[in-house]
Amino acid sequence: xxxxxxxxSAAIDPAAIPRGLFIGGVWREATGxxxxxxxxxxxxxSLGKIADATVEDGLAAVAAAxxxxxxxAKTAPRKRADILMKAFHLMLAKxxxxxxxxSRENGKALADAKGEVNYAAEFFRWYAEEAVRMIGDISxxxxxxxxxxxxxxxxxxxxxxxxxxxxxxxxxxKIGPALAAGCTxxxxxxxxxxxxxxxxxxxxxxxxxxxxVVNVVTTSKPGPVIGAMxxxxxxxxxxxxxxxxxxxxxxAEASQSVVNCSxxxxxxxxxxxxEDADIDAAVDGAMIAKMRNGGEACTAANRFYVHEAVxxxxxxxxxxRMGAMRVDDGRLPTTACGPLVNRASLEKVIGFVDDAVKRGxxxxxxxxxxDRRGFFYPPTVLTDVxxxxxxxxxxxxxxxxxxxxxxTEDEAVAMANDTEYGLVSYVYTKDLARGLRVAERLEAGMxxxxxxxxxxxxxxxxxxxQSGLGREGAHHGLLEFAEAKYIATNW
Ligand code: NAP
Numbered sequence: 001x002x003x004x005x006x007x008x009s010a011a012i013d014p015a016a017i018p019r020g021l022f023i024g025g026v027w028r029e030a031t032g033x034x035x036x037x038x039x040x041x042x043x044x045x046s047l048g049k050i051a052d053a054t055v056e057d058g059l060a061a062v063a064a065a066x067x068x069x070x071x072x073a074k075t076a077p078r079k080r081a082d083i084l085m086k087a088f089h090l091m092l093a094k095x096x097x098x099x100x101x102x103s104r105e106n107g108k109a110l111a112d113a114k115g116e117v118n119y120a121a122e123f124f125r126w127y128a129e130e131a132v133r134m135i136g137d138i139s140x141x142x143x144x145x146x147x148x149x150x151x152x153x154x155x156x157x158x159x160x161x162x163x164x165x166x167x168x169x170x171x172x173x174k175i176g177p178a179l180a181a182g183c184t185x186x187x188x189x190x191x192x193x194x195x196x197x198x199x200x201x202x203x204x205x206x207x208x209x210x211x212x213v214v215n216v217v218t219t220s221k222p223g224p225v226i227g228a229m230x231x232x233x234x235x236x237x238x239x240x241x242x243x244x245x246x247x248x249x250x251x252a253e254a255s256q257s258v259v260n261c262s263x264x265x266x267x268x269x270x271x272x273x274x275e276d277a278d279i280d281a282a283v284d285g286a287m288i289a290k291m292r293n294g295g296e297a298c299t300a301a302n303r304f305y306v307h308e309a310v311x312x313x314x315x316x317x318x319x320x321r322m323g324a325m326r327v328d329d330g331r332l333p334t335t336a337c338g339p340l341v342n343r344a345s346l347e348k349v350i351g352f353v354d355d356a357v358k359r360g361x362x363x364x365x366x367x368x369x370x371d372r373r374g375f376f377y378p379p380t381v382l383t384d385v386x387x388x389x390x391x392x393x394x395x396x397x398x399x400x401x402x403x404x405x406x407x408t409e410d411e412a413v414a415m416a417n418d419t420e421y422g423l424v425s426y427v428y429t430k431d432l433a434r435g436l437r438v439a440e441r442l443e444a445g446m447x448x449x450x451x452x453x454x455x456x457x458x459x460x461x462x463x464x465x466q467s468g469l470g471r472e473g474a475h476h477g478l479l480e481f482a483e484a485k486y487i488a489t490n491w
Contacts, residue, residue: 017101019050021057021218022201024064025211031056036191036220041107041339042329042374050194053217058186058225059232061215065157065184066234068212073154073182075210077132080179084128087207091121091172098199102167103330105193107338107375110331112293119455120168123473126457127176130478134181146490152482154182155260156236159229161222161250162197163242164190164341165296165397170241170264171200173457173472175214181481183237186215188226190242192341194218230254237481240264241298244421244466262470262480264298264462266395267423270416271301272438274409275309277428278450283317285452286401289426291325291379292453294337295399296345298467299424299446299454303392304403305412311405315364315383318401322379323365325399329374337399339375346375349398352391356402359386366399393419409438417443422465424454445471 019035020027028051035049053061072080091098099113106113136151158178162170171187178185189197201216219225229235230253238254240247241264254261271289273282289301306314330338340346350369357363366380379399385392391402406412416425425444429435439447445463446454455461460471470480 017195017199018202019048019198021051021053021061022198022214022216023057023061024067024215025205030054036194036218038105038192038194040104041341042104042331044373047105047195050198050218052221053219053225054221055224055228058217058219058229061186061217062157062229062232062234064212064215065186068210069157069184072179072184072210072213075182077134077180077182080182081128081131083208084124084131084176084179087204087209088121088124088128090203090207091117091124094199094203095121098168098196100331101199102193102196103338105195106164106167107330107341108293108296109335109338110333111336112338113330115292116166116169119457120166120172122457123169123172123176126473127180127478130177130475131180133475134478134482136484141488146488149487149489151485151487152181152479153485155481155483156183157234158183158185158237158239158481159226159235160185160187161226161238161240161242162187162189164192165293165298167193167196168200171197173461173477174239174241175200175204177472177477178239178481179209179213181478183481184213186217186229188217188219188222191218191220191222226250227253230259231257233257236260238262239480247468260483262472263468264470264472265423265466265468266421267298267300267463267467268302268393268395268419268421269299269424269426269444270442271304271426272412272416272428273304273306273310273314274412274427274429274431274434275307276430277310278430279310279314279317281450282314282428283321285426285428285448285450286318287321288452289448290401291322291337291399294340296341296397298395300395300397301401301426302396303415304401305406305415306403307412308405308407311383311403315381315403318403319364319381322381322399322401325379327370327376327378337379340377340398341375343375345397346377349377349396349400352394352396352398353380353382353400356382356385356389356391359389361385361389361402395421409434413438413441417441420466421463423463423467424448426452
């Protein structure tokens, strides 16, 4: 049996996850011994404390990644591939434990957490396969005097910053291609959901990732700690997933040392339903596009533009499905929608709905925070949402669907494009020619045509406009961690 298919039998024990910083293959406390509390958004109960890294700790992680860089870049691609494939199998073997952990620290329903673990593991498998495909090219210069040789080399020490909404998948979507390309890295997970990242560090070490190749640093002071890393000349890459606001700030900081940047930022996805759509299929798609992760996804459908001829039917069917979802502690097997991640997120969603209602929206289902412990908001459908309502312009990041009617294709496209974001757009129509025509006109990096889901490790994920720079997944994601070296030569 090849090494990559050897499976361990033990499941993950959430209580046994180390809580320190993982630097140079060693678990250690933060300098000064400070810690950060972590809690469960379903119960508001403590999940323990994690280390709170200082600038000094952050730079120690850069040093460890830098020391390991040359050997890892030299490691045979096949060997790197085998390690990633082993990590893939280990993740699947520990899937139940990881899913429970994700659900506990993030709040998402266990079914969503299980889906995330599988999706996350697939990035290790995909990039195990890609590690042996850093293929350059060779051509004759047009003038005929020399050859143009292009070789891809690892970009170097990479800082990876991830958000709380997909604590496993956003990490593997960066670590997978970084390692495949031959880069060493420092992962800075979100403070809301660090435990999954710490569990991933253990999995990677068990899979055979050498000391210093993957380091994990948790901190309550991301600004100063990341800022110091970006000013350190050993750092050559920043791969960030998070809000557009923080992304803008990091781009400005990275510009000081011209650090190579990939940015996966916020979204404000339109979901367009034409009059000829299969309405039941559109509602099925809407449930995934809106409610995967309880609406806390960058790809979440934010604004529903529905043709006036099918508007009432779509709204009634969507409200029936949303209203029937069971809202409860994320870990209960019967839960369809868990809590929001924290109180600030809950208050933001409450504010969005109140604002829309004040401007004339009708509440078909939901519309009021639940009176219980934890940060629960019920699945909510709003119709007749006024165009100046805040939730049509900002990411809702919660279980709220805002519906607006349209009359013409041009009007739908204009409303869909009327945003600074451009991550994903959803379109439902039975007319494929119209679907493709509209897909071309929509300003988004990804289009879901008659589908409620785009995410796939084998596809280039990313946005246009202020939703980001670069792509993750596919071969594109590998090249984000590589530099093209051009060698002009005669022979
Ligand atoms: P966030 O507030 O921007 O935080 C993202 C990460 O950046 C966290 O690890 C955070 O650390 C860190 N951070 C915050 N301030 C920083 C600073 N000054 N310097 C360096 N790092 C800093 O986003 P979030 O609330 O975690 O996640 C939700 C956002 O992510 C949404 O906008 C969503 O659309 C976006 N997202 C995009 C994608 C995509 O692929 N395009 C995927 C998932 C999520 P702390 O946790 O310590 O604050």
